[in-house]
Amino acid sequence: MIIDTHTHIFVEQFDRDREEVVRRAKAEGVEKFLLPNIDAGSISALKNTVAAFPGEMFPMMGLHPTSVKENYKEELTAIEKELSEGKYYGIGEIGMDYYWDTAFASEQQKVFRIQLNWAKETGLPVSIHIRNAFDEVLKIVEEEQDGRLKGVFHCFTGTYEQALQAIDLNMWLGIGGVVTFKNGKIDTFLNRIDIKHIVVETDAPWLTPAPFRGKRNEPAYLKYIIEKLARIYHTTSGEIACLTSHNAMDIFGELP
Numbered sequence: 230m231i232i233d234t235h236t237h238i239f240v241e242q243f244d245r246d247r248e249e250v251v252r253r254a255k256a257e258g259v260e261k262f263l264l265p266n267i268d269a270g271s272i273s274a275l276k277n278t279v280a281a282f283p284g285e286m287f288p289m290m291g292l293h294p295t296s297v298k299e300n301y302k303e304e305l306t307a308i309e310k311e312l313s314e315g316k317y318y319g320i321g322e323i324g325m326d327y328y329w330d331t332a333f334a335s336e337q338q339k340v341f342r343i344q345l346n347w348a349k350e351t352g353l354p355v356s357i358h359i360r361n362a363f364d365e366v367l368k369i370v371e372e373e374q375d376g377r378l379k380g381v382f383h384c385f386t387g388t389y390e391q392a393l394q395a396i397d398l399n400m401w402l403g404i405g406g407v408v409t410f411k412n413g414k415i416d417t418f419l420n421r422i423d424i425k426h427i428v429v430e431t432d433a434p435w436l437t438p439a440p441f442r443g444k445r446n447e448p449a450y451l452k453y454i455i456e457k458l459a460r461i462y463h464t465t466s467g468e469i470a471c472l473t474s475h476n477a478m479d480i481f482g483e484l485p
């Protein structure tokens with residue numbers, strides 16, 4: 230059994246063929262899907278997808294850093310309300326992104342910290358997005374870590390040293406399509422990181438692994454990520470699937 234620990238199959242890119250996409254994923258052994266929310270505007274699509282596939286979709290609730298704008302307070306209010314009313318398996322997608330826009334950098338930090346505190350209060354794990362802001366994210370997680378935080382540095386693309394820093398803070402590394410890229414770099418040191426710190430994810434519809442780079446991503450393509458990890462760790466795909474699914478359940482629970 231394989232768990233896609235970070236996938237957005239509720240977004241409109243899958244509206245035409247979502248059932249087919251899930252069917253193809255299951256044919257590759259991907260049976261459980263963790264769905265990180267994006268912002269208040271994506272909540273209804275997220276809930277519809279969860280309802281359409283009972284027992285297979287496990288939603289998270291949070292405000293994505295690229296959706297942090299002038300109206301972030303209203304966004305947070307809507308998301309906090311939803312979090313308190315619905316059944317959620319994590320706080321996500323949260324984090325910081327200085328790649329697209331730094332106009333709301335200080336708001337992003339504030340919103341990130343607030344959501345880390347929701348995680349501490351609820352006991353839920355976090356799914357953290359980082360782009361061009363590793364040191365800033367690390368500093369905040371370090372300050373907020375009081376033993377109650379755990380989660381995933383989703384789509385980890387940092388260095389060996391940064392991987393160790395993340396692990397030190399009780400975070401797992403979410404490995405996706407980047408591990409298959411020629412210039413992805415993380416494949417050069419992952420074999421020095423114990424597999425117990427790794428989970429797999431697609432971030433579909435984005436970050437498509439080779440050989441489909443540039444096309445829409447989907448959970449069935451976890452196969453290529455797992456095959457690459459099997460080569461890195463000199464083991465079988467089955468072993469990687471089994472170990473990383475166990476890790477995912479250590480973070481997110483049994484996912485019944």
Ligand SMILES: [Zn+2]
Nearest residue numbers: 235265322432
């Ligand atoms: Zn994502």
